[in-house]
Amino acid sequence: MSKKxxxxxxxxxxxxxxxxxxxxxxxxxxxxMHGLGILLWAVTCWVFEVAxxxxxxxxxxxxxxxxxxxxxxxxxxxxxxxxxWLLIGAMGMGVAVSKSGLLKRISLxxxxxxxxxxxxxxxxxxxxxxxxxxxxxxxxxxxxxxxPISMGxxxxxxxxxxxxxxxxxxxxxxxxxxxxxPMFVSASFIGYMMRGxxxxxxxxxxxxxxxxxxxxxxSAVVLVLTYxxxxxxxxxxxxDSLLPxxxxxxxxxxxxxxxxxxxxxxxxxxxxLCWMTERLHGINATxxxxxxxxxxxACRVFDRQDFRSGIGxxxxxxxxxxxxxxxVLPALKIDKWIAQTAGPMIEPMISNIYLFIVVxxxxxxxxxxxxxxxxxxxxxxxxxxxxxxxxxxxxxxxxGFIVYASTNIWFIFYQNSTFLTCYYAVEGEMVTHRQMxxxxxxxxxxxxxxxxxxxxLWQYLGLVP
Numbered sequence: 001m002s003k004k005x006x007x008x009x010x011x012x013x014x015x016x017x018x019x020x021x022x023x024x025x026x027x028x029x030x031x032x033m034h035g036l037g038i039l040l041w042a043v044t045c046w047v048f049e050v051a052x053x054x055x056x057x058x059x060x061x062x063x064x065x066x067x068x069x070x071x072x073x074x075x076x077x078x079x080x081x082x083x084x085w086l087l088i089g090a091m092g093m094g095v096a097v098s099k100s101g102l103l104k105r106i107s108l109x110x111x112x113x114x115x116x117x118x119x120x121x122x123x124x125x126x127x128x129x130x131x132x133x134x135x136x137x138x139x140x141x142x143x144x145x146x147x148p149i150s151m152g153x154x155x156x157x158x159x160x161x162x163x164x165x166x167x168x169x170x171x172x173x174x175x176x177x178x179x180x181x182p183m184f185v186s187a188s189f190i191g192y193m194m195r196g197x198x199x200x201x202x203x204x205x206x207x208x209x210x211x212x213x214x215x216x217x218x219s220a221v222v223l224v225l226t227y228x229x230x231x232x233x234x235x236x237x238x239x240d241s242l243l244p245x246x247x248x249x250x251x252x253x254x255x256x257x258x259x260x261x262x263x264x265x266x267x268x269x270x271x272x273l274c275w276m277t278e279r280l281h282g283i284n285a286t287x288x289x290x291x292x293x294x295x296x297x298a299c300r301v302f303d304r305q306d307f308r309s310g311i312g313x314x315x316x317x318x319x320x321x322x323x324x325x326x327x328v329l330p331a332l333k334i335d336k337w338i339a340q341t342a343g344p345m346i347e348p349m350i351s352n353i354y355l356f357i358v359v360x361x362x363x364x365x366x367x368x369x370x371x372x373x374x375x376x377x378x379x380x381x382x383x384x385x386x387x388x389x390x391x392x393x394x395x396x397x398x399x400g401f402i403v404y405a406s407t408n409i410w411f412i413f414y415q416n417s418t419f420l421t422c423y424y425a426v427e428g429e430m431v432t433h434r435q436m437x438x439x440x441x442x443x444x445x446x447x448x449x450x451x452x453x454x455x456x457l458w459q460y461l462g463l464v465p
Contacts, residue, residue: 001050008048016041020067027340032332035069039325043380046373053373054314057321070331077327078320082286083196083203087137087189087319088311089289093268094136095310096301100260102268103145105251106132111153112247118165121153122172122230126223129176134184134208135268137192138312140418142177147425149173154430156246159236167435168234170422174436175226178418179443182405183219185211186275190378193319194400197326197382199390206397207285208275215401217457221450222443229442260301267292315375322379329383339387350392353464357402357451360385364406365444368415377407395463405447410440 001009020037024030042060046053064075078084097103107128114124129146136142150173151166159165181188185195185208195203195211206214257265271292275285296302302310329335350356364381371377382400389396410416413433423433458464 004048005050008045008050012041012044012050015044027337031069032334034067035064035328035332036334038063046376047370052314053376054318057318061321061324064328070328074327074331075324078323082284083192083323084320086286086289087192087316089286089293090137090186091189091311092293093271093296094138094141095306096264096296097136097268098141098145099302099306100264101254102261102264103132104149105254105261107146107149108247108251116244118168118235119231122168122227125150125169125172126176126227129173130180130223133180133187134272137186137189139178139181139188140421143418143422144425146173146177147422151426151430161429162432163236164234165236167431168230170431171230171234171436171439174422179222179408181408182401183215189319190375190404193323193375194378194382194404196323197379198396198400199386202396207278214397214458214461214463217454218450221453222446225446226443229439233438263299263301264296267295319375322375325379325383335387338384339391346388350388353455354452358448360402361406361448361451364403365409368407368409369412372415374407374417378404393465398458398463402451409444411437
């Protein structure tokens, strides 16, 4: 173990034991204190990266049962719930898209439509990513495939690697394939996880269509203003133009659509249409995802080995364990205690939705310097804010969405695993991290503006007072 991990291990044990065995404050039981101590131990281990995040998460849920904080069926409730199985179905469809080559084909088709200038190809990458976003529930998987495409375009346009033009196209790829994640519940497993942490009546309200409707103002502002920021920050000084037939040649090299691509495209379109019209036909989104997965497996679009290796089972376990926070904290009445204790400090702020948006966004930006896990940050603060949101008459989806969208920053190299995946997908040759930091600052500011401009829509939808 490294010195950092040793310090984290010791600190986690000390903090966990200290919290677990102090006299419970009014409103909490000894079991609740044990549960909080175990949670604090887990968070400390995540901060110091003592072990893989999913290992710590398994240990956390197991310790809750071992120390009789909650029953087994509560500590592991997620694995019999629809959210986890919805994610398996959606992730399985994502494996089919990646393996079949459909994602690359769609991207190239979109790029054919746009001008071959820098501005045109920036817009092409953003548009391609936005169109593909709801089809694959993994920002990391999409970016890993799209990053080499953006570098290929940059090289074809004659841009020097790690120059302004290359950085601009990389930023456009990141905006289109990663930052669009919060737009659609199906664009990332984080969306499914965040939705699964909300009260059941809120989960039932936020199907695919409602999520998209509630996020559309934020999405439009982020797409437009971040596009402008990329043009301002990274437009190259030299004149440039991509050969008009560049995308066409790559499509020819791919050949005609193969059987697996056609089947995958049909299944994806059918699933997306069914998710969008769930309120009309009443078929649960989880059932739709699992039917799609079964069809793809039955048609042998991908096989047993792909099912084993293509789905990130460590991530799936981690997500499942994290979602269990939504069951454990209410069972121990910790959520009510947090609301009663911190309420007097938070209520004045949360009563003003505009002030609350700004403060919460900056708080998440600051926390991400310490808690580097995207998933853990989103989960912990989504759950913690539910009682405050309900008390203030705010739909908890709003607070969860703000946390989710604010978590995706990359000021420091280690901060964002998706950014690292993109960076290493092009072997660190296309851009430097320092070049992308100004875009992270721009996204942070733009995201807050987008939240503020979303308030009238959220008020119209009855999500905020």
